[in-house]
Structure formats: structure tokens, C-alpha cells
Amino acid sequence: MKREITLNINDRDETLVVDDAETLLEVLRDRLKLWSVRESCGVGACGSCTVLLDGRPVSACLLLAVRSTGRDITTLEGLGDGQLLHPIQEAFVSERALQCAYCTPGFVLSVKALLDEIPNPSDDEIREYLSGNLCRCAGYADILRAVHLAREKISRAPVKPE
Amino acid sequence: MHLGLTLFEEMVFEDGQLVNGSLLDYQVATIKDMPRSFRSVVVEVPHADGPFGAKGAGETGALTVAPAVANAIEDAVGVRIRDLPITPEKVLRALAEKDGATLPRDSSL
Numbered sequence: 001m002k003r004e005i006t007l008n009i010n011d012r013d014e015t016l017v018v019d020d021a022e023t024l025l026e027v028l029r030d031r032l033k034l035w036s037v038r039e040s041c042g043v044g045a046c047g048s049c050t051v052l053l054d055g056r057p058v059s060a061c062l063l064l065a066v067r068s069t070g071r072d073i074t075t076l077e078g079l080g081d082g083q084l085l086h087p088i089q090e091a092f093v094s095e096r097a098l099q100c101a102y103c104t105p106g107f108v109l110s111v112k113a114l115l116d117e118i119p120n121p122s123d124d125e126i127r128e129y130l131s132g133n134l135c136r137c138a139g140y141a142d143i144l145r146a147v148h149l150a151r152e153k154i155s156r157a158p159v160k161p162e
Numbered sequence: 163m164h165l166g167l168t169l170f171e172e173m174v175f176e177d178g179q180l181v182n183g184s185l186l187d188y189q190v191a192t193i194k195d196m197p198r199s200f201r202s203v204v205v206e207v208p209h210a211d212g213p214f215g216a217k218g219a220g221e222t223g224a225l226t227v228a229p230a231v232a233n234a235i236e237d238a239v240g241v242r243i244r245d246l247p248i249t250p251e252k253v254l255r256a257l258a259e260k261d262g263a264t265l266p267r268d269s270s271l
């Protein structure tokens with residue numbers, strides 16, 4: 001069945017007609033052209049489609065768009081302010097925590113949720129939190145460093161546009 | 163990362179059919195599998211015809227995690243595993259064979 005829904009995405013309301021079976025991933029990517037949201041496994045196993053739902057990381061491939069109404073949805077596009085990168089993104093760049101970068105948007109959003117929840121995570125906490133995001137190029141060591149750098153950047157400049 | 167190739171990643175076929183063709187079944191290394199510390203060493207062997215001695219490197223051949231792990235296992239328990247990935251089953255099987263026993267074959271191993 002088709003129905004009209006309003007989704008709050010990156011602080012903007014988007015009203016569109018979707019099929020009940022459409023996933024949030026399909027709506028974000030195919031309809032709204034938010035290309036940072038990427039499908040890899042399509043079955044909730046890789047984290048490359050991670051978006052934030054009320055600040056918590058979820059796999060957009062497993063979530064129906066119609067079930068996402070009334071929540072704040074954040075994609076990577078909503079993280080910087082359009083001009084400046086978010087400190088987490090800066091940290092990924094300076095630690096070169098990416099190779100092909102297919103996994104990166106998912107990682108950056110998971111790191112955002114991690115640092116919001118645990119501002120000073122230990123290595124073990126980082127590993128635990130990020131274990132649902134796969135990186136096949138294996139920048140894991142660099143990603144770990146990037147998380148620490150991001151944490152430092154954020155604690156140095158707590159007021160940052162998001 | 164060579165770690166996945168060395169320890170986890172394997173395409174399993176049954177009757178010509180790939181049976182683990184999804185990321186739920188085909189195990190890829192996660193950030194939790196990353197060693198707590200590791201040191202990489204670049205062994206420089208300049209290539210005579212390459213620009214500034216450079217040469218394209220195939221990742222599989224250039225990385226050395228597999229021999230390091232195989233050496234460590236041999237050093238620890240005295241069996242040599244010669245095909246990847248080096249799974250616990252393969253080590254167990256090799257240990258049993260060393261003692262003259264054979265473990266039953268399971269089609270998926």
C-alpha cells in the first residue's frame with residue numbers, strides 16, 4: 001500500500017508518498033539522493049547503511065520508511081554545516097582512516113553516536129561499539145586513531161555546528 | 163587486510179553452489195579482530211625498471227600476515243597449516259593427524 005509520510009531528515013521535513021515495503025535506505029538514497037547512505041549487504045550485517053535515528057545508529061536497510069516517521073533522522077549530509085567538516089570527518093581525513101571509503105559514512109555516524117554516548121571511550125569500548133561496521137579495506141587501526149583524534153577535537157571545541 | 167584472508171574468509175561450495183554468499187555467512191574481520199598492536203616493516207627492494215624503483219604490489223602477495231600466523235602456530239603446537247584460512251578446525255585436524263588419528267570429515271570443513 002502507498003501512503004504519504006513526513007520524515008524529518010537532517011532537520012528538514014520531507015513529505016513523500018512511499019510504499020509500505022520501502023526501506024528507509026531506499027527512500028534516503030533513491031528518492032532523496034542522499035548518496036552517503038550506502039547499501040552493501042542489505043541484511044543488517046555490515047553497517048554501511050548506518051544512519052542516526054534520534055541519535056542512535058540503525059541500519060537503514062532493515063528499517064521501513066513508514067516506521068521512521070516522527071523521529072530525527074541524521075545522515076552524513078546532516079553532520080557538517082555544508083561548509084565545514086564535522087570534527088569526526090576532519091579526524092578521519094587527517095588519520096587517513098579510509099581507503100575506498102565505501103564504509104566511511106556508516107563509520108562516521110557510528111562514531112558520532114559513540115562519542116555522544118561515551119565522550120571518553122576506551123579502546124575496548126570503541127572496538128565494541130564499532131564492531132557492527134565492517135571495513136573490507138581494513139582501516140581499523142586508522143579508524144581507531146581517528147576516533148581518539150575526534151574525541152580530542154570535540155573536547156577542545158565543544159560548540160560546533162552540527 | 164590480510165588478517166581476513168588468513169583467518170576467516172572462505173567461499174564454501176557445495177555441489178558447485180556457493181553456500182555462504184552473504185555477509186551473514188562469509189566472515190569478514192571486524193575491528194574487534196584487529197590485534198592490539200602491530201608493527202609493519204617495509205622491506206625495500208627497488209625494481210630496476212620502475213619509476214624511482216617503484217613497482218605495483220599485489221596485496222595478497224605483498225602482505226605477510228599469513229606466514230606470520232602460520233609460523234606462530236607451528237612454533238606453538240608443531241603443525242604447519244598450508245592453506246588459508248587457518249581455522250581452528252584445520253589446526254585441530256592437523257594435530258589429530260600428527261597423533262595418527264583422523265577426525266571425521268564434514269563437507270563444510
Ligand code: FES
Nearest residue numbers: 040042044047061
Ligand atoms: S546494507 Fe544495511 S547493514 Fe549492510
Ligand code: FES
Nearest residue numbers: 099101135136137
Ligand atoms: S575503506 Fe574500503 S571498506 Fe572501509
